Amino acid sequence: MESSESRFKQSFPAIIPIYLTGEPNQPIQLYQGSLKITQEGTVYEGNGTVFFEWLPSPDVKFLFSKSDNEFLIQLELGKGNLNLSEIQSYAEVFISSIPMDFEHESGDISGTLNKPAILRSENNLSHIVFHLTNFHQFSGMPISTSRAMWRGRLILEAENWNVFIDSLQNLGDIIKSLESKGGYAITHVGRLERSDKKPFTTKDADDVLEALHWFVSFCRGFRTSPILLVGYDNSSEKVWENCTYSYTTSAWRSVHSWFADSQDSCSLGKLFPGFLNRWRSTTWNQPIRFAIHWYLESIAQAGAVQGSIVLMQAAFEILAWTLLVEEKGIISQQEFEKLKAAEKLRHLLSQCGVPLKIPDSLTELLKASKELNWVDGAQALTEIRNAIVHPNPKKRQKYLNRPFPEQIDAYKLGLWYLELILLNLFEYKGKYFNRIANKEFYQENIEVVPWG
Structure with missing residues (x-):
């Protein structure tokens, strides 16, 4: 039997974190000691702390306590410079709070760091x-x-x-x-x-x-x-x-x-090299940013399910243009602009090896496709999206009368499409979580990509 000592020798030494959160949202102290604030030639010295605060949103803040309040009246809200004296580090800050009533308030000054506090050199890093x-x-x-x-x-x-x-x-x-x-x-x-x-x-x-x-x-x-x-x-x-x-x-x-x-x-x-290759491309860098942004906003259901369906279409449009017109040149700019949204998405899915057929697991969307004669997932998704965004009362009413589970299926289908398109663009061949598989056990939903 293999000894625990030999197993440890086969492992990598774990990277030691510099900072930890004992509990969620616990502030992290980054510096404590002598501080110096400079604003328009006036210098204020004392003790204080610099800390990373999580709520309401992550930010780096400072709290400067000065026992002698005599000169603080000269300080104003706004930009200043903070010197972390004991480590010889400087930062541009925004002063957001100063004491106004010295008789009843402490001499605390607080604010946020606008630019990083740089410690020594930015060169020759290992x-x-x-x-x-x-x-x-x-x-x-x-x-x-x-x-x-x-x-x-x-x-x-x-x-x-x-x-x-x-x-x-x-x-x-x-x-x-x-x-x-x-x-x-x-x-x-x-x-x-x-x-x-x-x-x-x-x-x-x-x-x-x-x-x-x-x-x-x-x-x-x-x-x-x-x-x-x-x-x-x-x-x-x-x-x-x-x-x-x-x-x-x-x-x-x-x-x-x-x-x-x-x-x-x-x-x-397996994914990272293909991702970084697209990232380095002047053609793809911006479309990748936009597509991932809309992907994340869609998962978060920004604007609820209906809003996510609309946001995903924005990602499909920019990816279709970049792949079909700019990179492969299989469709001209004029031809692309004349295509309906469903045709653009259909071309994009086909080029990326993504199945067009509505999956059997999306039962509500399948029912709708038979009732409304939708030929594939591209048409189903874009028809629902069009009914959401177009002002035509007939189309709007047509959408409002549809059952909500059908919209949920469309939302799932759109996310599945977007994930697979991006994975294909990053030349990924491996396993992924199939969000529409709907298998009983969680791990059973992990499958190989369709082109893998």
Whole structure:
């Protein structure tokens, strides 16, 4: 029998997070000590803290306590500069609160950081450690600490970059707390480095980190992003830190995306190179952003089910144009503009290897298709969308008289289409969560993509 010691030797050392949330929405202290605020040549010194606050939305804030209130009357609300004296770091801030009545109020000054507090150098980085909130629990490569081992590593490799993302050891407990309380919690910690081990700058890493935001958001089904970035040099000394918030991160939601909870992390590893290839393309970068944005908003049911059906059509339009007109040139601009929405979607689905037939599991939509002579899913989806958005009273009434379960089926079909189209564009061949399979057991809904 294999010993526990030998198993630990076969695992990767777990990445140690720099910051943790003991409970969802718990503020994270980033700095405590001497602070100096400068505004229009006037300097105020004292002690205070800089902290990452989650609610009502993630932001980095500071609280500056000054015992001597004599000069604070000169301070105004607005921009200023904050010096974190003990680590020689500077940040541009917005002062949002100052004491006005010194006889009855404390001398607290507070505000938010507008731009990152940069610690030392932005060059010659060996690797960057980052944190993720509210991400999936997946089955990954084995990782370990001195006391435990778990299957928690995701490896993403593309171009000259390696990204390692480790789930926290107590991720199950964290997710239970998020399901109960909602909000935000750090669930994973990651590491970005070059595969050739060469040093890099923060500017080099910016595009990869931005791409990673869109990638993990597409995989999660709502927005999440690398946050609380800490850079190290070849001596493993911390030389750079960016604690400000660059991209939107959503509060916890119990939603399904194409990547299922507890699915093998290899699926994400297979997807990343194709995703990054499209991301680097000047033709595809903007359409991918738009399509993933509408995908996430549709899952969130922005504007309810009806609004999501409309938003998905916007994603189909831009993807169809980019693939059929710009990349493949199989349809001219003039021809494309003359096509009906159903024909555009039909061409797009066919090029991406997505079945046109309405799946048998969508029973309500199948009934409607027989009643209304819809030939396939493309026509069904666009007919329902047209009835929502067009002002024609006859069409509007026709939609309003349809049963709501039929609209739910159309919503599911649209999300399924959009997921498969994007997966195909990213040249993915692997397993995904089929949201319309409707099989009894959750894991039975994980299938190979139609073209795989």
